């Protein structure tokens with residue numbers, strides 16, 4: 227290296243160091259300026275405006291009750307044209323919906339699949355966003371199995387003190403008293419019937435059907451139809467014929483999944499570390515969830531167009547672990563299969579086809 231080249235390198239290095247030092251020194255100002263530009267887009271963001279006309283599967287919580295910072299508790303939403311419906315709201319659901327650009331004030335109704343607490347422990351924060359974030363004048367509409375009214379009443383009661391503070395602080399225009407909390411309706415599938423239409427308006431039809439999640443009473447899956455497209459969501463269930471029946475010819479089957487292979491590793495780890503209690507739970511949950519192989523078999527039986535696996539058990543903190551689910555499902559289903567992540571959207575445009583996208587701000 228000539229001395230001239232050496233000097234040039236020294237100057238370049240000095241300039242780079244000075245630049246890095248300046249970025250470090252002014253980082254608070256730089257970040258504030260980025261926020262100034264991004265905030266408008268973030269606050270005003272609306273996922274539905276970014277999607278083509280049609281029916282959309284929105285994955286707002288692909289986790290389970292087990293701890294996982296990358297996945298919210300069970301939450302699935304459907305955008306049908308202008309309408310937004312949410313199916314379950316586990317912990318972190320309200321946050322994830324907001325990060326995806328779904329305004330809680332736009333939610334027409336929340337349907338619960340069953341009353342395991344991890345499927346509704348994000349409901350109260352969602353009702354708070356629906357009210358305080360959107361100045362809603364009516365409570366969040368929540369429909370579900372027998373017991374839903376009791377759950378909603380309990381959550382409303384728990385949030386009543388807080389609501390008083392907010393109304394006193396922001397005033398009735400920002401937080402109208404009539405919009406606080408949630409209003410519940412309950413339904414049951416009549417004896418001898420296979421299913422029940424629980425919503426039929428504005429071109430959207432939603433049908434509840436029973437699944438098998440014993441000892442949980444009244445566990446449902448849902449079929450959603452709009453613009454000639456259809457999505458079936460299994461809810462929590464062991465392998466059930468009712469899911470295959472409801473998903474007949476559906477464009478997309480959204481099915482829960484428990485990997486028996488990964489669950490066995492977790493069970494052994496719990497038992498050998500003297501966590502028998504946890505080990506027993508890992509054993510017990512196998513009989514009321516569905517393996518990815520069985521979810522694939524259900525999709526094949528139904529002739530579903532694609533299979534989206536969610537409610538992944540156990541959690542998948544290591545990159546590649548989600549592919550264990552996909553690999554297993556592919557042994558029984560030849561169509562497209564994905565292990566879903568929070569922020570994913572599967573669109574079924576009115577004109578046909580299927581488009582996948584990711585929306586996490």
Ligand SMILES: [Zn+2]
Pocket residue numbers: 290291300342344345462537
């Ligand atoms: Zn569950």
Ligand SMILES: [Zn+2]
Pocket residue numbers: 340342439442462
């Ligand atoms: Zn459950």
